[in-house]
Amino acid sequence: MATGNYGIVRPADVSVNDIEILYSYSETRGETGEVDLINLDPTQVLVPANTPANPNEILGGMYTLKLPTSDFSSKGYYSILIRPKQIRTTIVACGVLSASPDIIGCVFNYNDTAIPQGDKIKFENGNLVGYRIEYLSTDTNATQAKMQNIYRIVTSNNRALAVSQNLNNTSDQVLTYTFDDSSSLVFCTLTPSSAASVKPNILPYIGTAGQEVIITNTFFNPIMVEVEMVEYDHETLAYALYSNQTKSLNDGIYTIYNFNNDIYKQYTLFEVKDLYTGKPLYEVREGLTLPDFTKEFDDIINF
Amino acid sequence: MEIIKRQRTRENYIIRHIPKRLRDSDIDTNASDYYYGKIPDFKINNDWKLILDDNNQPIKNTIDIDIFLTQDFDDMGIFTNIDFNPLTPYLTTPPTTYPPVSWQVGGVPPLVPMGPFNSFVYGRLPGAPIDFFIPGTLPISGSTDDSNLEAVTSYRSISPYNILLNLAEDITITFDGVTPATNVNSITYAIGANPTNNTTIMNTGVHYITFKNIYVDSTDESGNPIRYKKTNFSSQMPGITNNNAILKALTKHEEYSGIVFKPEVESEVFIDRGIEDIFERHAMLSEIKSTSDIDDNKEGFLST
Numbered sequence: 001m002a003t004g005n006y007g008i009v010r011p012a013d014v015s016v017n018d019i020e021i022l023y024s025y026s027e028t029r030g031e032t033g034e035v036d037l038i039n040l041d042p043t044q045v046l047v048p049a050n051t052p053a054n055p056n057e058i059l060g061g062m063y064t065l066k067l068p069t070s071d072f073s074s075k076g077y078y079s080i081l082i083r084p085k086q087i088r089t090t091i092v093a094c095g096v097l098s099a100s101p102d103i104i105g106c107v108f109n110y111n112d113t114a115i116p117q118g119d120k121i122k123f124e125n126g127n128l129v130g131y132r133i134e135y136l137s138t139d140t141n142a143t144q145a146k147m148q149n150i151y152r153i154v155t156s157n158n159r160a161l162a163v164s165q166n167l168n169n170t171s172d173q174v175l176t177y178t179f180d181d182s183s184s185l186v187f188c189t190l191t192p193s194s195a196a197s198v199k200p201n202i203l204p205y206i207g208t209a210g211q212e213v214i215i216t217n218t219f220f221n222p223i224m225v226e227v228e229m230v231e232y233d234h235e236t237l238a239y240a241l242y243s244n245q246t247k248s249l250n251d252g253i254y255t256i257y258n259f260n261n262d263i264y265k266q267y268t269l270f271e272v273k274d275l276y277t278g279k280p281l282y283e284v285r286e287g288l289t290l291p292d293f294t295k296e297f298d299d300i301i302n303f
Numbered sequence: 304m305e306i307i308k309r310q311r312t313r314e315n316y317i318i319r320h321i322p323k324r325l326r327d328s329d330i331d332t333n334a335s336d337y338y339y340g341k342i343p344d345f346k347i348n349n350d351w352k353l354i355l356d357d358n359n360q361p362i363k364n365t366i367d368i369d370i371f372l373t374q375d376f377d378d379m380g381i382f383t384n385i386d387f388n389p390l391t392p393y394l395t396t397p398p399t400t401y402p403p404v405s406w407q408v409g410g411v412p413p414l415v416p417m418g419p420f421n422s423f424v425y426g427r428l429p430g431a432p433i434d435f436f437i438p439g440t441l442p443i444s445g446s447t448d449d450s451n452l453e454a455v456t457s458y459r460s461i462s463p464y465n466i467l468l469n470l471a472e473d474i475t476i477t478f479d480g481v482t483p484a485t486n487v488n489s490i491t492y493a494i495g496a497n498p499t500n501n502t503t504i505m506n507t508g509v510h511y512i513t514f515k516n517i518y519v520d521s522t523d524e525s526g527n528p529i530r531y532k533k534t535n536f537s538s539q540m541p542g543i544t545n546n547n548a549i550l551k552a553l554t555k556h557e558e559y560s561g562i563v564f565k566p567e568v569e570s571e572v573f574i575d576r577g578i579e580d581i582f583e584r585h586a587m588l589s590e591i592k593s594t595s596d597i598d599d600n601k602e603g604f605l606s607t
Contacts, residue, residue, distance in 0.1 A: 008375075012372040061372060064367055067368065069343070069364040097554070099385055102558075118414060121401045124427070125429070126553060155554075155557075158385075159387075179387030179552040179554075182388065189554055220372040222304050223306070223307060224307070225307045226309070227309050229312075229313055231314070233312040235314070260319070291339065
């Protein structure tokens with residue numbers, strides 16, 4: 001019985017504007033060099049299917065990847081990564097709410113120029129819920145710029161204003177945050193986040209001020225599509241076996257047609273003979289690079 | 304991450320057809336519009352001419368692969384309401400672009416067109432008053448039995464349905480009574496209406512119409528046949544207004560993440576599990592993980 005099951009898989013109805021597509025090409029599987037990834041514009045190559053009876057309503061789940069032949073026609077292997085779109089910004093601060101000091105979160109600046117204009121609305125109150133945050137290393141000399149295997153999920157986000165707050169036990173003051181829609185700062189709670197404490201060494205980690213982060217939507221699960229472009233398949237091999245063929249007795253041109261009777265392959269048939277005795281040594285079938293279009297099948301049989 | 308493998312043959316995209324116009328002439332194999340044996344960047348027809356779209360632009364030739372994207376989701380737990388300082392002055396009309404025009408600084412134009420304002424899509428937008436979040440009212444209607452007719456029936460033995468006679472417990476607060484549209488075939492009445500005047504009576508509360516001569520045959524919970532006069536109801540009142548809704552900032556207490564109440568079916572069934580072996584009591588104890596489990600297993604019965 002399904003009652004009580006909350007976790008579920010659903011067909012994604014993500015907008016192509018929230019998707020990133022990268023691809024790499026290798027001629028053979030044996031290539032060992034670094035993978036060069038190239039960006040594709042999802043709005044140009046990914047088309048969502050619509051519900052049949054409602055043309056403007058996305059069906060959900062089913063998308064058609066339209067790979068341009070200008071980039072994807074070479075024989076070899078194309079690895080296409082389709083993943084949620086990423087937004088990069090910097091953590092302004094980590095702190096707690098004035099009204100509820102057990103709620104800790106990290107603070108972003110809505111006006112950060114690194115955030116694309118079209119993505120700023122995602123930083124409005126509540127719109128980042130469910131987004132994933134990954135962290136870049138604060139060590140500028142690190143060989144790996146990204147902090148690996150660490151991510152957090154945004155559980156709430158609201159515009160917040162920094163306020164100075166007196167502490168009970170000392171004369172010190174600390175900076176805390178209060179929800180204020182006039183502010184350009186965005187206070188995000190994360191999970192898993194620190195326990196109800198502001199000890200700097202407490203786990204789990206939610207980031208530090210000045211740290212760059214990558215914010216990613218979780219609207220769909222990323223997939224990898226490996227497209228293998230090949231010269232031959234069972235259909236083309238069937239041309240050689242079952243399709244129409246002609247052999248020109250005049251010039252020895254042997255032509256294989258596809259099932260539409262278009263010229264598929266052409267060869268020149270000839271013999272190699274001994275120069276002095278004239279004795280045949282080899283029968284040769286040599287492919288033609290430029291086809292002889294006078295051997296069109298329709299023209300020959302209608303001669 | 305799912306990996307999908309697809310194989311495509313280049314031959315499916317290579318041009319093999321020779322246009323009739325070129326068959327009887329010398330073909331310039333170096334011409335830009337010579338396509339035999341090639342995969343063109345743009346779609347061409349049988350005459351090796353570019354196919355144009357509605358805007359007279361060539362259509363890109365593509366290798367099409369269908370993929371299926373899915374999303375996993377889990378419950379996000381309980382949100383916590385917290386007060387916030389609103390951005391003022393409030394917007395007077397829902398914005399059609401983002402940022403709203405009133406936010407313009409230094410002549411920066413709004414960039415993202417917005418559809419009809421929807422808090423699910425745009426979040427709790429700063430400056431948006433609560434009115435923006437209150438959905439428009441649509442009249443609701445349905446059908447029921449005639450049991451509510453008793454609430455508007457007076458003690459008169461003759462003509463017990465008196466138009467505009469208020470039978471509510473406190474007639475200064477609500478109106479429960481028959482309305483003027485009553486006729487020989489049906490009784491119209493309102494329950495829970497505002498008693499101020501005839502207009503408020505007609506526009507508030509739930510309005511019923513019971514047909515005197517139309518009966519509905521049905522069965523009760525035990526399957527016994529029941530019969531009642533056909534009754535329809537309708538109301539034009541909103542469910543959410545400025546008076547019963549409030550805007551709050553939603554945030555999370557980490558300790559409440561993942562805490563939800565599962566839907567439970569309550570039925571008074573007590574199961575005596577008995578004692579089959581010496582470990583039975585230990586096994587039963589191991590099933591108690593929450594205070595509600597204690598209630599379910601109390602007094603030796605499993606209550607479901």
